[in-house]
Amino acid sequence: MNPHILSRRLVLGGAGIVLSSLFAPVLPCAALATEALDFDELYGSVGVLGLTFSEKVKALSGRQVTMKGYMAPPLKAEADFFVLTEIPMSICPFCSSDADWPDNIVVVYLERAQTFEQANALIEVRGTLEVGSWTDPATGFVSLLRIVGASLATA
Amino acid sequence: MRSLIAALAATTCLFSAAQAATVYPLDRATILAGSPFDLKVEFDTVVKPADVTVTINGEPAAKVLGKDVVFVEKEPGFEASAVLIRAGALPKPGMYTVEAKAGAETRTVNWEVYGTPATAKARNVIFFLGDGLSVAHRTGARLMSKGMHEGKADGRLNMDGIPPAAFIGTSATNAIATDSANTMSAYMTGHKTAVNAIGVYADRTKDAFDDPRVENIAEALRRTTRKSIGIVAPSEIEDATPAAVVAHTRLRSEKAAVVGQMFAVKPDVILGGGSAYFLPKSTPGSKRKDEQDFITMFREAGYTLATDKTELAAAAGTNSGKILGLFHTGNMDTTLDREFLKKGTVSKFPNQPGLVEMTKVALGELSKNPEGFFLMVEGSSIDKMSHPMDWDRALVETIELDQAIGAALDFAKTHPDTLIVVTGDHTHGVAIVGTVDDDKPGTEMREKVGVYADAGFPNYEDKNGDGYPDRIDVSRRLMLFANNFPDYYETFRPKLEGPFEPAVQNEKKQYVANQAYKDVPGAVLREGNLPRSSDTAVHAVDDVVLQVTGPGADGFRGYMEQSDVYRVLMEAMAVGPQAD
Numbered sequence: 001m002n003p004h005i006l007s008r009r010l011v012l013g014g015a016g017i018v019l020s021s022l023f024a025p026v027l028p029c030a031a032l033a034t035e036a037l038d039f040d041e042l043y044g045s046v047g048v049l050g051l052t053f054s055e056k057v058k059a060l061s062g063r064q065v066t067m068k069g070y071m072a073p074p075l076k077a078e079a080d081f082f083v084l085t086e087i088p089m090s091i092c093p094f095c096s097s098d099a100d101w102p103d104n105i106v107v108v109y110l111e112r113a114q115t116f117e118q119a120n121a122l123i124e125v126r127g128t129l130e131v132g133s134w135t136d137p138a139t140g141f142v143s144l145l146r147i148v149g150a151s152l153a154t155a
Numbered sequence: 156m157r158s159l160i161a162a163l164a165a166t167t168c169l170f171s172a173a174q175a176a177t178v179y180p181l182d183r184a185t186i187l188a189g190s191p192f193d194l195k196v197e198f199d200t201v202v203k204p205a206d207v208t209v210t211i212n213g214e215p216a217a218k219v220l221g222k223d224v225v226f227v228e229k230e231p232g233f234e235a236s237a238v239l240i241r242a243g244a245l246p247k248p249g250m251y252t253v254e255a256k257a258g259a260e261t262r263t264v265n266w267e268v269y270g271t272p273a274t275a276k277a278r279n280v281i282f283f284l285g286d287g288l289s290v291a292h293r294t295g296a297r298l299m300s301k302g303m304h305e306g307k308a309d310g311r312l313n314m315d316g317i318p319p320a321a322f323i324g325t326s327a328t329n330a331i332a333t334d335s336a337n338t339m340s341a342y343m344t345g346h347k348t349a350v351n352a353i354g355v356y357a358d359r360t361k362d363a364f365d366d367p368r369v370e371n372i373a374e375a376l377r378r379t380t381r382k383s384i385g386i387v388a389p390s391e392i393e394d395a396t397p398a399a400v401v402a403h404t405r406l407r408s409e410k411a412a413v414v415g416q417m418f419a420v421k422p423d424v425i426l427g428g429g430s431a432y433f434l435p436k437s438t439p440g441s442k443r444k445d446e447q448d449f450i451t452m453f454r455e456a457g458y459t460l461a462t463d464k465t466e467l468a469a470a471a472g473t474n475s476g477k478i479l480g481l482f483h484t485g486n487m488d489t490t491l492d493r494e495f496l497k498k499g500t501v502s503k504f505p506n507q508p509g510l511v512e513m514t515k516v517a518l519g520e521l522s523k524n525p526e527g528f529f530l531m532v533e534g535s536s537i538d539k540m541s542h543p544m545d546w547d548r549a550l551v552e553t554i555e556l557d558q559a560i561g562a563a564l565d566f567a568k569t570h571p572d573t574l575i576v577v578t579g580d581h582t583h584g585v586a587i588v589g590t591v592d593d594d595k596p597g598t599e600m601r602e603k604v605g606v607y608a609d610a611g612f613p614n615y616e617d618k619n620g621d622g623y624p625d626r627i628d629v630s631r632r633l634m635l636f637a638n639n640f641p642d643y644y645e646t647f648r649p650k651l652e653g654p655f656e657p658a659v660q661n662e663k664k665q666y667v668a669n670q671a672y673k674d675v676p677g678a679v680l681r682e683g684n685l686p687r688s689s690d691t692a693v694h695a696v697d698d699v700v701l702q703v704t705g706p707g708a709d710g711f712r713g714y715m716e717q718s719d720v721y722r723v724l725m726e727a728m729a730v731g732p733q734a735d
Contacts, residue, residue, distance in 0.1 A: 043439070046440070046484075046503040046504070047440075047462065048430045048462040048463070048481050048482060048483065048484060048504070049430065049434070049438075049450060049462060050434055050438040050439055050440040050441065051439040051440035051484075052439060053439060070659075073660035073664065087656070088656065088659040088669060088671070089659060089660070100391070100410075100442075100485065100486075101442070102485070103431070103440060103484050103485060103500075103503075115662070133436050133437050133439075133441075135436075135444060140444060142436050142441075142442070142443075142444050144439050144440075144441075
């Protein structure tokens with residue numbers, strides 16, 4: 001794990017302990033600070049007429065999560081958002097007009113713009129889960145699930 | 156001889172000095188008499204409106220086309236002027252010369268406007284489009300489905316009984332290479348266009364919806380006939396090939412707009428994938444950027460909705476006359492995944508119908524119309540599996556397309572006034588080189604590739620007689636290679652865990668071999684021969700083979716431009732009737 005990210009996590013974790021003590025002082029800090037979310041856990045039902053978010057996603061809305069996945073080929077080499085996918089993307093929907101995104105993507109907004117990692121490698125993203133339709137004002141990209149204020153590290 | 160040289164010099168001089176402007180439709184366009192189209196002249200400089208003249212056979216273009224001229228002094232992004240006449244028409248067949256002038260800029264193009272016989276030869280047309288269908292796909296499907304011994308096939312595909320009639324030239328207006336948008340657009344409008352464009356000529360402005368339009372087959376049938384229209388495609392139904400039946404856009408990726416254009420035309424039967432672009436953006440799973448709910452809009456327009464195989468069967472029994480069947484949010488799964496391996500997204504969408512069922516339901520519904528119908532059936536995933544070089548899936552898709560063709564041939568037995576066209580939109584650079592035999596000695600898979608006499612015959616079996624091999628991972632399999640590829644690991648084996656993903660992008664935006672296949676026993680790294688920006692194998696420029704049977708089939712012969720096919724379809728159905 002990237003030591004820089006590790007140290008920041010510890011700071012946030014400390015904040016979690018302070019908050020949690022108001023409600024449930026016995027909870028371990030990791031449980032409140034972040035919860036791991038898997039691609040398999042995003043949706044409760046999947047159908048032609050739409051998807052429904054899982055109970056876990058609804059419960060984690062607004063909270064710190066970690067997710068493992070692959071960085072899809074980004075719009076620009078240096079940008080503050082990218083698409084996290086379950087498997088490495090062999091196509092680039094930003095680049096090619098005959099490619100399209102899979103259904104279960106998560107859009108990641110980074111704390112600050114940074115140069116992107118090799119798309120072939122599994123990464124772990126940490127940040128706050130946002131649930132619900134939102135249109136990026138700069139690009140028009142519509143997303144349903146986002147991790148915002150995010151940082152990333154090689155998983 | 157001297158006069159010839161003088162003439163050549165004069166032509167060359169004329170071309171370089173004066174032929175500056177661009178006129179759409181382009182020179183050598185062929186146009187169905189009476190069909191509305193946009194005329195656009197793009198000048199290279201800013202010109203004055205008073206200096207502009209556009210004539211057709213010497214008469215003012217506005218008068219001939221019956222529509223007003225719009226002058227644009229500066230086009231967005233260009234220091235250059237243009238004139239536009241939207242939705243004009245030329246009702247009378249013949250040769251037309253268009254001259255555009257403004258100051259020093261002039262351009263002359265010629266169009267042929269054609270009518271059709273007054274009497275139709277075919278009441279119904281079924282147009283099978285195997286996306287990317289190349290000769291290797293046919294050969295492979297036959298070997299895999301029917302088998303072979305002593306050099307003779309042990310059976311014939313349905314398409315093997317349909318006479319090959321023409322070689323089709325698939326090139327785009329801007330390149331010899333081509334994609335599924337401009338190629339299907341040529342079939343479905345009679346006009347060639349640029350890569351990624353559908354139902355329009357590709358002009359210079361960025362706007363994907365302002366390009367000069369030409370009429371498509373659905374609009375022509377709605378304008379002149381009471382025939383029904385059906386579209387069946389297991390891809391997203393708003394993907395390029397099905398879109399070309401109904402849509403107009405410079406960019407095939409404008410799928411949300413294509414759904415709106417499909418709704419405007421209202422084909423009577425629409426069956427396929429791609430529901431994400433029908434859902435309002437607030438519905439999870441939607442890929443729209445607005446709140447339009449096309450599921451509700453189609454329902455309110457009288458469509459029976461089907462979302463899986465069971466509902467499709469029920470919809471076939473209703474008398475609504477209109478069916479919207481959407482069976483996946485994205486592309487439907489391949490036959491191999493759907494029916495055999497249960498991989499891909501089959502766990503999420505477990506009850507998807509196949510192409511044969513969809514074709515039969517469409518034929519059943521459309522044939523209720525005594526005026527006849529036009530049905531387009533696409534074998535979408537032949538191409539979608541050939542790009543990543545997943546040859547097993549591509550061949551099984553070809554077998555499924557062939558079985559759908561069988562259903563159409565059965566239909567034509569009782570409806571002999573049906574023209575059936577079987578063709579591809581473009582080809583892939585793929586060939587069968589022999590077999591690969593796991594039982595050959597050693598561990599190197601490369602040494603197990605059997606060529607010439609060592610190839611022998613593959614050992615697929617079809618004990619249940621369903622036309623599909625019982626197993627794809629037999630010990631002696633067909634060995635296919637693409638002649639073009641990104642960096643990838645060749646595994647020499649079927650991809651049983653899901654469709655092949657040969658390359659992924661790195662941080663330099665270059666495609667590199669997907670490491671997921673590195674450790675497959677015997678896998679070898681093949682260094683690509685395409686630019687590193689290419690994600691998968693690409694389309695080939697090679698001609699497509701067109702096959703046809705039924706009344707009107709005699710219109711196809713020799714080498715044809717893809718756009719010429721439209722004219723034969725129009726003639727067969729007598730869509731632009733003139734005196735016989």
